[in-house]
Amino acid sequence: MLAYILRRLWQMVPTLFGVMLLLFILFNWVGGDPSYILAGKSFSAETLANIRHQLGLDKSLPEQFLIFVQQVLTLDFGTSWSTQQPVADILGSRIGPSLTLALPMLLVSLLLSVIIAAIVAYVRGSLTDRIVTLICTLAMSVSALVYIIAGQYWLAHKLGWFPILGWSDSLATNLWLYVPLPLLLGLVVSLAPDIRFYRSCFVEEMNHDYVRTARAKGLSEQVIMLKHVMRNALIPVVTSLMMSLPYLFLGALLLERFFGIPGMGNEVLNAVDRSDFPVIKAITIYVALATMLFNLLADIVYKLIDPRVQLK
Amino acid sequence: MMKKRILVATIAALAAVGAQAADMNKVLHVAFNVPETGFDPAKVSDTYSGSILENVFDPLVTYDYLARPAKVIPNTTVALPTVSADGKVYTFKLKPGIYFAPDAAFKGQKRELTAADYAYSIKRHLDPTINSPWSFLVDGRFVGADALVKAAGKGALNYDTPVEGIKVLDKYTLQLTLNEGNYNFLQILAMPAFGAVAREAIEAYASNTNAKPVGTGPYTLKEWKPGNKIILEANPNFRKLVINGQTLPKVGRVEVSIIEEEQPLWLAFVNKQLDISGIPQAALQEALVIDPKNPLNVKLQDKYAKQGIQLERKKDLEITYQFFNMQDPVVGGDAKEKIALRRAIAMAFPRSETIATIRRGQAVPVNYVIPEGVAGYNPAFKGAVKYDPAAANALLDRFGYKVGADGLRTLPDGKPLSIEMATGTSGIDKQWNEYWQKAFDSLKIKLTFKYGKWNELNKANRQNKLQMWGLAWGADYPDGENFMQLLYGKNAGDANSANFKNAEYDRLFEASLKLPDGAERNKLYDAMNKIVAAQQPWIFGDTRVRSQLAHRYVKNFKLHPLLNTTWRYIDLQK
Numbered sequence: 001m002l003a004y005i006l007r008r009l010w011q012m013v014p015t016l017f018g019v020m021l022l023l024f025i026l027f028n029w030v031g032g033d034p035s036y037i038l039a040g041k042s043f044s045a046e047t048l049a050n051i052r053h054q055l056g057l058d059k060s061l062p063e064q065f066l067i068f069v070q071q072v073l074t075l076d077f078g079t080s081w082s083t084q085q086p087v088a089d090i091l092g093s094r095i096g097p098s099l100t101l102a103l104p105m106l107l108v109s110l111l112l113s114v115i116i117a118a119i120v121a122y123v124r125g126s127l128t129d130r131i132v133t134l135i136c137t138l139a140m141s142v143s144a145l146v147y148i149i150a151g152q153y154w155l156a157h158k159l160g161w162f163p164i165l166g167w168s169d170s171l172a173t174n175l176w177l178y179v180p181l182p183l184l185l186g187l188v189v190s191l192a193p194d195i196r197f198y199r200s201c202f203v204e205e206m207n208h209d210y211v212r213t214a215r216a217k218g219l220s221e222q223v224i225m226l227k228h229v230m231r232n233a234l235i236p237v238v239t240s241l242m243m244s245l246p247y248l249f250l251g252a253l254l255l256e257r258f259f260g261i262p263g264m265g266n267e268v269l270n271a272v273d274r275s276d277f278p279v280i281k282a283i284t285i286y287v288a289l290a291t292m293l294f295n296l297l298a299d300i301v302y303k304l305i306d307p308r309v310q311l312k
Numbered sequence: 313m314m315k316k317r318i319l320v321a322t323i324a325a326l327a328a329v330g331a332q333a334a335d336m337n338k339v340l341h342v343a344f345n346v347p348e349t350g351f352d353p354a355k356v357s358d359t360y361s362g363s364i365l366e367n368v369f370d371p372l373v374t375y376d377y378l379a380r381p382a383k384v385i386p387n388t389t390v391a392l393p394t395v396s397a398d399g400k401v402y403t404f405k406l407k408p409g410i411y412f413a414p415d416a417a418f419k420g421q422k423r424e425l426t427a428a429d430y431a432y433s434i435k436r437h438l439d440p441t442i443n444s445p446w447s448f449l450v451d452g453r454f455v456g457a458d459a460l461v462k463a464a465g466k467g468a469l470n471y472d473t474p475v476e477g478i479k480v481l482d483k484y485t486l487q488l489t490l491n492e493g494n495y496n497f498l499q500i501l502a503m504p505a506f507g508a509v510a511r512e513a514i515e516a517y518a519s520n521t522n523a524k525p526v527g528t529g530p531y532t533l534k535e536w537k538p539g540n541k542i543i544l545e546a547n548p549n550f551r552k553l554v555i556n557g558q559t560l561p562k563v564g565r566v567e568v569s570i571i572e573e574e575q576p577l578w579l580a581f582v583n584k585q586l587d588i589s590g591i592p593q594a595a596l597q598e599a600l601v602i603d604p605k606n607p608l609n610v611k612l613q614d615k616y617a618k619q620g621i622q623l624e625r626k627k628d629l630e631i632t633y634q635f636f637n638m639q640d641p642v643v644g645g646d647a648k649e650k651i652a653l654r655r656a657i658a659m660a661f662p663r664s665e666t667i668a669t670i671r672r673g674q675a676v677p678v679n680y681v682i683p684e685g686v687a688g689y690n691p692a693f694k695g696a697v698k699y700d701p702a703a704a705n706a707l708l709d710r711f712g713y714k715v716g717a718d719g720l721r722t723l724p725d726g727k728p729l730s731i732e733m734a735t736g737t738s739g740i741d742k743q744w745n746e747y748w749q750k751a752f753d754s755l756k757i758k759l760t761f762k763y764g765k766w767n768e769l770n771k772a773n774r775q776n777k778l779q780m781w782g783l784a785w786g787a788d789y790p791d792g793e794n795f796m797q798l799l800y801g802k803n804a805g806d807a808n809s810a811n812f813k814n815a816e817y818d819r820l821f822e823a824s825l826k827l828p829d830g831a832e833r834n835k836l837y838d839a840m841n842k843i844v845a846a847q848q849p850w851i852f853g854d855t856r857v858r859s860q861l862a863h864r865y866v867k868n869f870k871l872h873p874l875l876n877t878t879w880r881y882i883d884l885q886k
Contacts, residue, residue, distance in 0.1 A: 036768075041785075044448070084522045
């Protein structure tokens, strides 16, 4: 196991290098020149040259890439080109609010969708299954934006059950006052596709020969579902979960924008809009690292769930 | 007039209660719809950051809150400066006893504002290591400053080197000597970017001056969460500022939320999470009753009027325009057929329709390079062409732009005619593009779009790679010069995005610089506008009219044409 983990960690190096190269090429190709934002609305060629010099944009591309490599190795991405705030401070202040919303959303969504999916898979073909499938299909055909706009309008504005938007320095206040509505709307958006996906995983497992054998042996349906089917169906659930985890760091863009949550999602958008490469670099690298680490974790969890899985 | 009287009466009535310092229990909630970038006066130029600068720093002079048209008045000076007969030497006398907000940089001492602070603050705009976005307002302006900048090379300015044009005569006296007389100089100095900073504070926070603004203004920065929240608190060291008997500021704390989406912005106001707000485009019909015959004639919807919500309207000091690159071989140049092409395109664009639909009637057409409210504006001048696609087609026919076999026009020499217009990628850009496409289709001219972010298009334009692009220009100061310079030949490739070069225009512009606002200068401006109308480097756009709302309990609510915020004058009586 340790050898496998070390090998996988070693394999991350070329992958990360590839991500860096791709990001660097993309930014220099379509990212926009931030010096034209910083210079203001009227400026001389000298001012522009000075700004480019200070940002290091007058260096050759290989030199700029080497600086990028150095930043990744030290995990020090310098200061934002737009606000001149240290990138570490920016990300440090954004990650908390993003996780405060996204983590409960992921956990509650996972719990509810797995339970509902297991139930409808168990009664597949029944009226309940059909109604849930229909609701999920309808729910998936509506844009997330519609839920957010309608939810904010009706639940916060018309009914006054929640504040329109806001964020506090207190975690308790956030969880009690500001998170519930975006959390609810986030769940509405994510539940339908998750239920559909997990249901199909459960149904597929339930059609396997071992389930028929278990029934033939006289095992109760509950034991078959909870002990055998659930365990085997967890592999795609874990895969889906692990794939979702890195995106927790990116936050929920629309929810953050509509509900005034100072999370990572809004920061990404502003950084792209302002061609703020240090912030874009940092976020991309952290998400890439998180993706690779959670993929590794997923493989290890597979092994724990199903001992037949061989880690090679 | 009536509103002004009521406001003055309100202020007078409040004054009768007695002057009072800021009430720290009163919190004003407002919002920006675009994130700010920072609070170093020499480093930021966006409106939103400027709104904070306005409250934290003190320029030498400012604008009278109530006077219309806008009037420059002393701020930290005892009076307006004395000006030499040739208009080049300005001498400012500072009021003694003005102090910076308490800050660790002052090591526990109360720090008084001095003339040296203004000298230092002005010099920062010249510092090559700062790259001030306002350097265009000071470059070449002060006697001896060019030598100082040249000596600095790419390094930092030596602030201790004496400069003839930026001289501290004594602790409270600052003398600024200009290379050329300039009638707008005081208006430039009234801009928030020219507020006083303290050298020791700037040096103490050198690595992050954007986050540590220390000024003498009515408020001080308490907390900043970039792109999310800005909290200001009344500056405990703020001088006693009494206007109409009222001690300012009234409100102890200002909380600014950044709300970029229209719906939450509007709902937050309606639900009283915000005290003051603009009306987002999507909520205009919900908030206002707009007279269909005259959309500028608006009133609040009954349900809001009954709540006592106050409506204030302001015509922006701005123009929007679509420019042609005058150096471009297809759309540029002085030849008659080129002018005809530009004019035909202008004639085919349905400006009234875009004002009615995209602007929801909340804009007025531009007919003069200078907008209303800015010195030099001439309401009688109609510089924009009339919408007439049939006449536009006839004009193109006359100048040899024949329709080819593919149904599209060619250049007079028979080569294909295709025009590329630069544009952004937002939803509103798409709406504009649909109208432009219709206009070009009506002329049978092939139109393509070059999509890009603003900075990339700006770069392309400066590299002379664009043919057409739409821009807006808001007044830095309310003088016609700030707008007429947009077509001055020496500014080509910079503020003169159209790269327009016309010797007569330039001659008139240079002559206008030597004149104060008045009939003589206006004559020159009219002549310059005639050249613009004849050459058509621009297609005139519109000037937007903004609406701002405040709840019943917000007192002294009145918009100013130039000040971004009026928080220091506001009181809350919930």
